[in-house]
Amino acid sequence: MLATFRHGIHPPSHKTAAGSAIKRMAFAEELSVPLGQHIGSPARPLVREGEQVVRGQMIAEADSFVSACIHAPVTGTVSSIGWLPTPQGNRVRGIRIKSERGASQDQMAFEPHPILDSGEDWMRAVSRSGIVGLGGAAFPTHVKLKVPKGRQIDTLVVNGAECEPYLTADHRVMLEWTQDILNGAKRIATVIGAKKILVGIEANKFDAFQHLKESADGDVAIELVKVKYPQGAEKMLIHALLDRKVPAGGLPMDVGVVVSNVQTAAMIERLVVKGLGLVERVLTIAGDAVERPGNYLVPIGTTIRDALDFVGLKSTCDRVVLGGPMMGQAIADLSLPVTKGTGGILALSQSHHRSVQACIRCGHCIEVCPMSLNPALLGRLARVGAHKELAQNNLKDCFECGCCAFVCPSHIPLVQLYRQAKLNARKRAVVG
Amino acid sequence: MKFTAALTLEGSPHMRSGATASAIMWQVNLALVPALGWGIWSFGISALGLVLVTVTASVATEWLITKWQGKSPCISDGSVVLTGLLLAMCLPPALPYWMAVCGAVFAVGIGKHAFGGLGQNVFNPALVGRAMLQAAFPSALTTWTMPFQLDRFTQFHQASMTRPLASAIVDGVSSATPLGAMKFDGVTTDAMQLLVGSVSGSLGETSSWLIVVGGIYLALRHMLNWRIPVSILLVVALLTTVFHIWQPDSYPTAGFMVGSGGLMLGAWFMATDMVTSPVTANGVWLFGAIIACLVVAIRFWGGLPEGVMYAILLANAMVPLIDRFTQPRVFGRRS
Ligand code: SF4
Ligand code: SF4
Numbered sequence: 001m002l003a004t005f006r007h008g009i010h011p012p013s014h015k016t017a018a019g020s021a022i023k024r025m026a027f028a029e030e031l032s033v034p035l036g037q038h039i040g041s042p043a044r045p046l047v048r049e050g051e052q053v054v055r056g057q058m059i060a061e062a063d064s065f066v067s068a069c070i071h072a073p074v075t076g077t078v079s080s081i082g083w084l085p086t087p088q089g090n091r092v093r094g095i096r097i098k099s100e101r102g103a104s105q106d107q108m109a110f111e112p113h114p115i116l117d118s119g120e121d122w123m124r125a126v127s128r129s130g131i132v133g134l135g136g137a138a139f140p141t142h143v144k145l146k147v148p149k150g151r152q153i154d155t156l157v158v159n160g161a162e163c164e165p166y167l168t169a170d171h172r173v174m175l176e177w178t179q180d181i182l183n184g185a186k187r188i189a190t191v192i193g194a195k196k197i198l199v200g201i202e203a204n205k206f207d208a209f210q211h212l213k214e215s216a217d218g219d220v221a222i223e224l225v226k227v228k229y230p231q232g233a234e235k236m237l238i239h240a241l242l243d244r245k246v247p248a249g250g251l252p253m254d255v256g257v258v259v260s261n262v263q264t265a266a267m268i269e270r271l272v273v274k275g276l277g278l279v280e281r282v283l284t285i286a287g288d289a290v291e292r293p294g295n296y297l298v299p300i301g302t303t304i305r306d307a308l309d310f311v312g313l314k315s316t317c318d319r320v321v322l323g324g325p326m327m328g329q330a331i332a333d334l335s336l337p338v339t340k341g342t343g344g345i346l347a348l349s350q351s352h353h354r355s356v357q358a359c360i361r362c363g364h365c366i367e368v369c370p371m372s373l374n375p376a377l378l379g380r381l382a383r384v385g386a387h388k389e390l391a392q393n394n395l396k397d398c399f400e401c402g403c404c405a406f407v408c409p410s411h412i413p414l415v416q417l418y419r420q421a422k423l424n425a426r427k428r429a430v431v432g
Numbered sequence: 433m434k435f436t437a438a439l440t441l442e443g444s445p446h447m448r449s450g451a452t453a454s455a456i457m458w459q460v461n462l463a464l465v466p467a468l469g470w471g472i473w474s475f476g477i478s479a480l481g482l483v484l485v486t487v488t489a490s491v492a493t494e495w496l497i498t499k500w501q502g503k504s505p506c507i508s509d510g511s512v513v514l515t516g517l518l519l520a521m522c523l524p525p526a527l528p529y530w531m532a533v534c535g536a537v538f539a540v541g542i543g544k545h546a547f548g549g550l551g552q553n554v555f556n557p558a559l560v561g562r563a564m565l566q567a568a569f570p571s572a573l574t575t576w577t578m579p580f581q582l583d584r585f586t587q588f589h590q591a592s593m594t595r596p597l598a599s600a601i602v603d604g605v606s607s608a609t610p611l612g613a614m615k616f617d618g619v620t621t622d623a624m625q626l627l628v629g630s631v632s633g634s635l636g637e638t639s640s641w642l643i644v645v646g647g648i649y650l651a652l653r654h655m656l657n658w659r660i661p662v663s664i665l666l667v668v669a670l671l672t673t674v675f676h677i678w679q680p681d682s683y684p685t686a687g688f689m690v691g692s693g694g695l696m697l698g699a700w701f702m703a704t705d706m707v708t709s710p711v712t713a714n715g716v717w718l719f720g721a722i723i724a725c726l727v728v729a730i731r732f733w734g735g736l737p738e739g740v741m742y743a744i745l746l747a748n749a750m751v752p753l754i755d756r757f758t759q760p761r762v763f764g765r766r767s
Contacts, residue, residue, distance in 0.1 A: 011447055165447060235763065248764040318440050325446040332439045348446060357453045357509065358551035363711035372760040376711060394762050402445030409451040416443035
């Protein structure tokens with residue numbers, strides 16, 4: 001029996017793009033690079049309108065510790081610095097770059113010979129490379145790797161679970177950038193002082209598992225975990241691999257673990273040592289309304305429209321989702337750019353409309369909730385806005401994985417109800 | 433790009449399992465068909481008529497109430513048909529039709545809609561209907577007909593057609609149920625007869641094995657929580673065995689207890705009603721055990737030969753409490 005966590009679901013995998021090797025996406029005419037594409041404060045621009053930039057050049061600098069540097073994804077001219085839309089519906093400042101005709105794929109090092117003598121130097125270099133968590137959280141990596149004084153980290157978990165249906169980018173990265181992942185992981189482990197490195201891979205990517213196993217030396221353990229959603233959630237993966245439970249409201253560090261996504265580890269190896277910036281990322285573009293689904297190395301700032309144009313969009317497309325189908329966000333505005341946190345783009349045809357019915361108390365949602373919450377109860381409380389009871393029933397432990405809504409036969413929009421309730425709770429907290 | 437159509441904006445997840453509440457309800461209806469068919473086969477057209485009457489009356493009541501409330505009637509979700517079927521199945525096969533109509537109206541009107549409609553009701557609506565009938569017409573509800581009468585397909589039972597409020601016709605060919613025979617005459621019935629269902633009793637309760645077939649089908653399709661019937665039947669069997677070993681003459685065997693009366697029907701199809709059973713994993717075991725204890729207590733020491741209906745209704749009332757005390761421990765929390 002493979003290791004796993006309790007509850008969870010088995011959605012159809014749709015991982016049809018798994019066989020297609022990582023391909024480069026051509027530069028679009030104009031790229032829109034947001035200054036805040038990570039968690040934390042937006043970066044401060046270093047360029048002016050009309051200025052020439054070279055691919056790889058740092059164009060915005062981290063503004064505080066929790067922030068990330070940004071580099072030009074393409075050689076060209078800064079056409080404007082202004083406001084860009086975000087999937088959340090608000091706006092963020094960003095730099096638009098008009099691509100030069102026939103711009104080269106070569107990437108300039110913003111710092112050809114970075115000093116990497118101490119752990120601190122190294123951390124600074126990670127920050128200068130603009131690396132953030134590529135698993136979707138987009139949390140600045142140098143912040144995540146900063147172990148507070150007095151904390152002991154014994155294990156680095158490298159997350160290759162990729163449990164979201166459709167997504168296969170991490171799978172390809174494991175097959176094609178194998179050595180980069182292993183080396184990157186070792187660098188991270190050294191810095192955080194972890195003695196053990198564990199790579200967790202869902203059993204449906206057996207080829208990746210074998211590949212990593214063959215390439216890894218004794219220092220890195222490669223483990224298969226059961227195919228089950230949300231196996232790739234940090235808490236679930238740690239539980240499966242190490243039988244440790246991250247306390248509610250806590251971080252993996254609380255149980256001596258740091259988790260890094262496979263692509264993040266690979267990027268660290270590919271960029272930091274050479275003084276290169278994060279200007280592109282691998283993401284899956286798939287869904288039944290995509291003509292040429294696959295895994296693409298996409299320049300940051302490419303708009304979703306340009307990306308979908310590149311792969312061919314069918315007219316049946318009814319919904320575009322950033323991320324996976326379980327936790328991703330549907331968008332209406334295709335001028336949104338691909339950011340460092342974009343794990344996938346899905347274009348899906350219309351699924352037949354299902355009407356919401358009353359909760360029939362079937363209990364299926366409870367059977368699948370990986371946090372062992374009572375989603376039916378939370379849904380009922382959220383609907384009437386019972387804030388106190390919601391807090392008592394641990395709404396904040398819900399990480400919106402969507403298992404409950406996936407199985408609900410009454411099609412109650414549970415996750416939306418929770419999101420709204422959490423938002424209201426935050427507003428109440430602010431108002432006092 | 434040419435693509436200009438408006439995109440659907442909906443919260444995640446963007447994938448659903450495909451299960452629907454109405455599909456579940458219709459599957460439960462389907463799973464009742466074997467036991468129902470057996471009831472009609474053994475009790476004839478009177479029984480068929482009873483099924484049609486309760487289902488029609490239930491559907492009509494639902495339609496009228498939802499219309500009156502200004503909601504769109506949801507007959508198509510299958511839940512109200514289910515209430516009608518279940519009600520018919522736990523009634524004597526030759527119950528006067530006008531009483532059956534009263535029962536169905538009460539089941540849907542009070543049992544379901546007085547609580548706020550689908551999903552809100554505390555008690556199993558079919559059992560609410562039956563409990564009302566039992567209270568209002570105790571003798572009609574304990575008048576049992578013999579199965580397999582020769583003229584059962586050519587003639588309605590006299591009692592079925594009784595006019596409303598006319599004094600009930602005491603039928604010549606009434607018979608005792610296995611539980612009644614045991615309670616009042618000390619006669620036990622052969623286990624094989626109970627399994628097959630060649631005994632008298634309520635319309636849909638007689639054939640144990642066909643009920644189990646339907647139940648297992650649903651359990652395999654994840655539309656019925658098997659833990660409920662299993663815990664009920666196990667605990668009933670266990671308790672009965674203890675008493676039987678202690679005093680074999682006064683207490684029946686586990687096989688008799690489990691196979692007789694409405695226990696099979698109740699355990700597989702009444703107690704498992706999703707709306708009125710607990711939602712937590714541990715709660716359902718407890719719920720089953722409570723029902724089992726009540727059934728044994730009522731059957732052994734109560735004034736009635738049968739106790740499944742009251743046992744389930746009582747346990748239904750405890751569900752909110754059971755749910756509250758069997759909440760699973762949240763991941764990463766100590767309490
Ligand atoms: S979305 Fe929240 S409540 Fe629903 S299954 Fe996931 S963690 Fe549980
Ligand atoms: S899955 Fe849906 S219908 Fe079933 S108990 Fe949960 S919220 Fe209610």
